[in-house]
Amino acid sequence: MHLIVLLYFITSVNTFGQQPEDACYQCHLEIDQDQDADDRLFKNYLQDIHVQRGFGCADCHGGDPEAFDDEDAAMWDNDSYLGELSPLDEVKMCAKCHSNPTFMSKFSVSVSVDQESQYWSSKHGQELKQGNEKVATCSDCHGVHGILATDNPNSAVYDFNVPKTCSKCHSSKNYMAGLLDKTDQYDDYVNSVHGVALLDKQDVAAPACNDCHGNHGAAPPEIGSIKEICGSCHAQNRDLFQKSHLNKIFKDRGIPQCESCHGNHRILKPSDNYLKWDGGVCVKCHPAGGKPKLLAAELFNILDSLNTQLESANLLVEQAEIKGMEISELYFSLEEAHNALIHSRTAVHSFNKDFLLEAARPGLTASADALAGAQASLNEFDFRRKGLFGASLIFSFLALLLYLKIKQVESSKRKDTKHEK
């Protein structure tokens, strides 16, 4: 009976292919049933991408998969049998296929085959080479016997799951003891603008850990290359900063570029208030004030003028719309002003007042147009109300005249009737 239930279970979960004809699998499956559900070796085995493509246990662990009901022949007496792999052997075992372009091209012509070389250049790989077996190897990120394709949303390395996967080790104080002091990266990240975008808003364009640190070649970025990493998405900000007078100073003094103002893992949505002296970011490096303080104030004022004018225009346009006026054209001006504001916030990274003013000018003009248009609409509404009042007066006067006419006609008719009598 148990066998029937077991067979039913296996066949029902294997929705992708046939039950493997594999001696290793069949024996270990029986052993597996004695384990707790979470600890079972073959929990997700049939969904594994390798099993789907026809690979079996012996392809990684060696042994004879055709030696049914003979444990010695299957494992101990077979020269190819490797058993459980050490972390180092595991990397080499995976690389046997994944670093072989001829072999991998059977499955995909666009698949990359440099994972192993990248891995050895990573902090994880370097530590492993030195004998530190606590570092992450392939299976720590991709899983062991239930490895899913990287584009499968359930894969541990799918975009949404990467932060959690990295945090398995990096957020554990005990595990990281003696390796890294910092273990709050995940908590910082989930509260950051990137974390919120990726995890809460499910925006796959938002960066996860690997987008800044690399995948197989994961390593902390060098101070000088931070702007290049941020710049891979925020290209305009990077280019403007590189052309600014601050670039050389940061480089010479070894100050991290973007990170100094925006932070690293807990990058919050930037605010124009960063340019304010009280509570801003400039004061951190320029406590004495002086010219930098003046420049920050000028930059802030330009952004603030545009922002305030845009908000006023939005409010006035909304008022006109509530009154039922046709203001759809004004939305084009508002959109233009909003785009200019975004562009201006980028232009701040030039740290050049004239450049920022040039970027903000179209926005100031467009928001002024929207303001004027909304005001004209409100004036038009006022005109309509007054016009209605005037028209009502005329209509009422005419109605009154008609009423008097009725009275006059009826009274003369009554007189005529009396006269006839």
Add this chain to the structure above:
Amino acid sequence: MSVTSWLQERFDIAAVQKFAAKKQVPVFFGTVWYYLGGVSLFLFILQVLTGILLSLYYQPGAATAYESVKFIVSKVEFGWLMREIHSWSANLFVFFIFLHMFTVFFSKAYRKPRELTWVSGMILLALAMVFGFSGYLLPWNELAYFATKVGTDIAGAVPFIGSFLTQVLRAGDEVSGATLSRFYSIHTAILPLVFIVFLGIHLIMIQVQGMSVPEAQENVPPEKKKTMPFFPNFVVRDLMLWLIMLNVIALLAVFFPWEIGLKADPLTSAPAGIRPEWYFMFMFQTLKLLPAHLWFLEGEVFGILMFGVGGIIWLLVPFLEKPKYTKLWTSVGVGIVLYMIVLTAWGYLV
């Protein structure tokens, strides 16, 4: 030589003057209902005048209709006022025709010899509803587009001729620019022509046969019967009411303007809350509530047949009603009015 005598020499207008002077309007508690037809006529005149002005700028076509309506309300001097008056008077027009029809029904004014006056009035009501349906699409906005799609889909459920009817209405398989051109032509050329013919017939019959009075009023002794001359007493009162109506429409136009909404996009999915104009709501809501199948018929087909047969019976009321069943007919009328009010409210509130 006065204008009157100049005309008299040529057209013998004295006969018309004599007719107008002789025409009397009964005065009793229900005299107020006599004004409803006049108000409907005034609203139709407003429709024609504002419609002509709107057509000076309106451009039918999927690429131009919406833009031209926006142009009318934002750039053309007083264009907004013309559109608002046109839209508001269109709704009030249908409302007053309905009101007029029910007052005629409950006062039994359709009885001999006015059977054909009732029939012509019912045709005018049907034409007014088609006016509304065809005009609703013309701004080519999202709501109108999908409401027309639903409306023409319903027409497709008419037995035997449904698909043909939908094809004719849509000028193709889908609601498109071709449908818009067709609706514009129906709305501005075909319907006005047909409407004016039936309106003329309706008015001539009223003038020839005079005003109907309820049975109770007919039994009043002649010396106690009150009347007023049609001209000028009734006509001046009518004019006064028209002015008040114009004032109300102006008020609605300024404080409750009609939105233009978003431009129709056939490629997007229908937004929530698609519904027809209010005067189709009771039928729309009924079709929504009917089960998928009733006996051997589809629910929608059953509903359409029910309204079709109901409409024909209503049209033939003067020929079907027998005096001994007067109370029954009145009760049916009350039931229909209540049904229309409840189902319309249901459609908007639930």
